[in-house]
Amino acid sequence: MTLLDVKSDFPLLNQQINDHSLVYLDSAATAQKPQVVIDAVSDYYKYDNANVHRGVHTLGQRATDAYEGARETVTQFIHAKDSKEIxxxxxxxxxxxxVARSYGDAFITAGDEIVLTEMEHHSNLIPWQQVAKRTGATLKFIPLEVDGTITMTSVKETITEKTKLVAITHVSNVLGTINPIKDITSYAHDLGAVVLVDGAQAVPHMAVDVEELDCDFYAFSGHKLGAPTGIGVLYGKAALLNQMAPVEFGGEMIDFVSLTSATFKELPWKFEGGTPIIAGAVGLAKAIDYLQTIGFDKIAAHEKALTNYAMSKLKQLDGVDIYGPEERCGLITFNLTDVHPHDTATVLDSFGVAVRAGHHCCQPLMKWLNVTATARASFYVYNTFEDVDLFIDGLKQAKEFFGDVF
Known part of the structure; x- marks a missing residue:
């Protein structure tokens, strides 16, 4: 399988939008689903739909096998030591x-420091703001360089012996910056801090080895790599997870219950209260299988080629502001000078080109960039050089339109 022939694997992409062939450049928000994932989820509901870990009947056993098989797939996918860590x-x-509710509330206290960066998605900022409010801890931020990267010099100036936890994105969803997680983790550990990594924008695009990174927690979503929405993963080192209390209580996660007390299952089930996301796990496993069949070396090379090609085309246009470093993951955040990104995205949509516009759930980063919002084109395995050409053609049309307006 080559990367240039996989678009046909994604049925949604074969449609017209505003009388133009769809060019989907919003995979950083959510990726489209290959037919094999759609079929896997459909087949689960057609043939195996039952609850897990409960019934001794055949359907229950098949559902349980599929669900726990998905956990094994994820374990191998991110190179975790044990499936109990998934x-x-x-x-x-x-x-x-x-992690914020269980580890943060139990182990972070007044006077401790929580270290983040200004590029964090709100999902990796607000939970720590709330932990700081509940515990009296202090938030600190590793400063960004002018190109939106961070240096180990800045890391070492920010993380101290008071730092209890470092929460950092692997890849910025706005800048495309790829952070040096292994080096950051090593330094943080030397000072006694634990490290949580937001891997939402990394896992779909590059091989991730949590053992090599040596991070303590790693979080990602299935829908950004072609799995269904509503399924995600928390990896945690078993030694830490065993010290942490559940945050949701009810069925599935219990061991023994009396009228006045309860005990909980061992890892990983103590954190999975209620009927789990069975079909989502099935779809996640199939999405991982699909991507691994292609190969992450090929995926990364293809996305790099697309990004470099798009960057070269954008730099030939006057009045385009591009944000982020030269070396980046497969996305480009930009603005047309003096044009609101929502207007840019609306014109592009009229030509069938879907890009994201807004603050991308990164309002502090928008402030750092000195803008209110940006547009973002993000690439994935199914995008082609023709997609980039149509995107650039649409931008040229937008520039002409707004040039006439202004």
């Missing part, structure tokens, strides 16, 4: 909130 959640946001 907790299924509703997504990256849910995963981070579990």
């Amino acid at each position: 907790i299924f959640t509703r997504g990256t946001t849910s995963s981070i909130n579990i």
Whole structure:
């Protein structure tokens, strides 16, 4: 399989938008689903739909096997040591909130420091703001360089012996910046801090090895790599997860219950209260299988080629402001000078080109960039050089339109 022939695997992309072929450049928000994932979810509901870990009947056993098989797939996918370190959640946001509520509230106290960056998605900022409010801890931010990167010099100037936790994105959803997670983790550990990584924008695009990174927690969402919405993963080192209390209580996660007390299951099930996201896990496993069949080396190379091609085309246009470093993951955030990004995105949509416009759930970063909002084109395995050409043609049309207006 080559990267240039996979678009046909994604049925949604074969449609017209405003009488133009769809060019989908919003995969950083959510990726489209290959037919094999759609079929896997459909087949689960057609043939295997039952609750897990409960019934001894055949359907219950098949559903349980599929669900726990998905956990094994994820374990191998991110190179975790043990499947007990893989907790299924509703997504990256849910995963981070579990750590904030369980680890944060129990182990962070007044006088401790929580270190983040100004490029964090709200999902990796607001939970820590709330922990700081509840505990009296202090928030600190690793400063950004002018190109939107961070240096180890700045890391070492920010993380101190008072730092209890570092929460940082692997890849910025706005700038495309790829942060040096392994080096940051090593330094943080030397000072006794634990490290949580927001991997939402990394896992779809590059091979991730949590053992090599040595991070303590790693969170990501299935829908950004072609799985269904509503399924996510929290990886945590078993030694830490075993010290943490559940944050949701009810069925599925209990061991023994009396009228006045309860005990809870071991990892990972103590964090998975209620009927789990079974079909989502099935879809996630199939999405991982699909991407691994292609190969992440090929995916990364293709996205790099698309991004470089698009950057070269954008730089040939006057009146386009581009944000972020030269070396980046597969997205480009930009603005047409003096044009609101919502207007830019609306004109592009009229030509069938879908891009994101807004603050991208990164309002502090927008302030750092000195803008209220930006437009963003993000690329994935199914995009082509023709998609980039149509995107650039649409931008030229937008520039002409707003040039006439202004």
